[in-house]
Amino acid sequence: MDHLDVPHFLAMLILILGVARLLGAGAARLGQPSVLGELLAGVILGASVLGVVDSKAEIVHLLSELGVLLLLFAIGIETDLKRLMRVGGTAAVVAIAGVVFPFVLGYILCKSLGQPELTAIVVGASLTATSVGITARVFSELGKLREPEGQVVLGAAIIDDVIGLIILTVVAGLTGGGGVTLTKIATTTGLAFGFLVGTVLVGRVIVPRVFDFLSRTKHAGTMTSVGLILAFGLAWIAHRCGLAPIIGAFAAGLLVNETRQTEEVEHGITALGHFFVPIFFVAVGAGVDVKVFNPFDTGNHTTLMLGGLMIIVAMVSKFAAGFAPFWFKGRKSVVGVGMIPRGEVGLIFAQMGVNQGVLNPQLFGAVTLMVMATTFVTPPLLKRLLTQKGEPNKAEDGIGELVNEP
């Protein structure tokens, strides 16, 4: 599919929206988060099964990126900066432990399997970065985003991204042979923190005033557009600072939360999200190649066994990180499970390793398996943890909802 024409594009959207809704509702019926249904919809529609959605096609990639940006923007809008700051210390400890534990365990795993130093470092690095989209969506589906556990995971995900960036600089230097200088690391770190601090300090002063000024026009949809421009703008700047664009979108949401126009913006963004967010989760699912799971294909055996070990390491290490802030009064198991999902950043490390000849195809496949498994296993685990103790199951009201309205 080189160039997509309009009818094919419409057919694809119909299938994405329809199957995601259907399986999302089905998942909810079975007591699972609907995001799990959307991921499955992606697997079914993806290249390795029906071949309707090609997650690598430009249009799918770009629309799904908008989806995850809108998701994190909406979650930022629902997040109170002060409340997030209050759990800052806890979040930092979770983030640091959540990088150190997987790295060390992954490194030991590889060394014990007789792999060279650099390979062990790359595999360790690929296990470090949490991908917050899945967790954030499950928390919001269940209306638990504002509880301490949700705040800690969100905060930890931001810090995690900054640490991930530093590791990326180091690993790229090591594998690329460009060398690692302290200046380079300091610049990277400074830029990332500069963005975060700058956005919050400057944004908190400017954004509410600009919003007040612009909202005087009272033209329908203006505030949604302005909000989108802010979110896309900060996502763009975050990317320029080396951070993930979703961090910028989340920061934009935090700033919108400080304005008097929060509700108006949220309204429009939620509606946009109903269209775009499922595209993201379907695209994630569509990236799964079911063929690698075929145990009858002996060529898969090494990958499957390596992948199995890596999945255990990935889950145990992040789960343990949730218990690192021993003073935290919230449920540490929820935080630990919330940190489990890995995503693109892990794949970026693995790809870098392959390109530099440090990772063999089996290890690359194992990292891919680990990313898939941690993505798919988190929603049901998290749901089970969040709704136990006889708490009311709100999920059935929350299907497809970005953020539960209070």
Next chain:
Amino acid sequence: MDHLDVPHFLAMLILILGVARLLGAGAARLGQPSVLGELLAGVILGASVLGVVDSKAEIVHLLSELGVLLLLFAIGIETDLKRLMRVGGTAAVVAIAGVVFPFVLGYILCKSLGQPELTAIVVGASLTATSVGITARVFSELGKLREPEGQVVLGAAIIDDVIGLIILTVVAGLTGGGGVTLTKIATTTGLAFGFLVGTVLVGRVIVPRVFDFLSRTKHAGTMTSVGLILAFGLAWIAHRCGLAPIIGAFAAGLLVNETRQTEEVEHGITALGHFFVPIFFVAVGAGVDVKVFNPFDTGNHTTLMLGGLMIIVAMVSKFAAGFAPFWFKGRKSVVGVGMIPRGEVGLIFAQMGVNQGVLNPQLFGAVTLMVMATTFVTPPLLKRLLTQKGEPNKAEDGIGELVNEP
């Protein structure tokens, strides 16, 4: 720009949303419809000026198509089928006159300029099809969509598309040398009418029941998704029947209007429209190549003069068509002006003529000029007509609004 990466995509969206909003508000300040500002934003961002928006890039093309589909869907939702039927006769006369007048005038113009028979037919045909997007948007901005003139233009645009389809079959047969058979024409016409009648008859029975059933789930965003699936589905079928996809989206809107969930669907669609619709008008503007207007370039002279004549023919003939239903009590001038804009279909005819060697580059350029001029001239003309007689100017409340809420 072969493959667009995420940061470039975000930058493009920021510019589209920002400049369209800004010039839209500016146009409204000057008493013009905001859509004129969005078109100008497109010209400025387009390939021939700043080069930010390439209207031929896949992503721009697909997103802008979604924009015009959502616009016509929203307008369909606001349209009462019975009221539309009531003006059916008037609309049919306007549509038929609006095809015959431009065709005959265009044919005469070409013959009097010494052009061959087939060239005159292709030019005549390229003048026939009204592009309803611009007019619909202006009517909705001014809150005049439900008045008789608005209904007549909408009805005429649908019939116009069916007639355009028949002409296309004939002209394609003539220029392609494939011959024109009565069977072919009958099939085309039957399919188009079959789609319209079938959609309305079957849809009116089924859609409200399906919507009632699905709305019982009460999951946020479900009805918006279902509405989108219906709109995209009918757009897809319309395309398969040879009609413009927007006719299908409009029909879907008419059906949603018959359900009990109208407001819920409209809500979500309006929010989506705030994002997508400006992309359509910016893309239309970005398709304008300002270089052809340079009078210092003598190479442009023939095209400019031919274009000037064709613009006069295009405007006078459709304007006159508004007066064909002499019994109509509404303002015939409004209907006539509302029918003036031409769009893609005109360009399709011209392109077909070029491909078959029937149209020379000068005539093709002249058709392009005619499409641009009729697109840009209609919003201010229509606004002036619709707000004269001391009627209150509602436009400043309507900037960027898809459809004025009552």
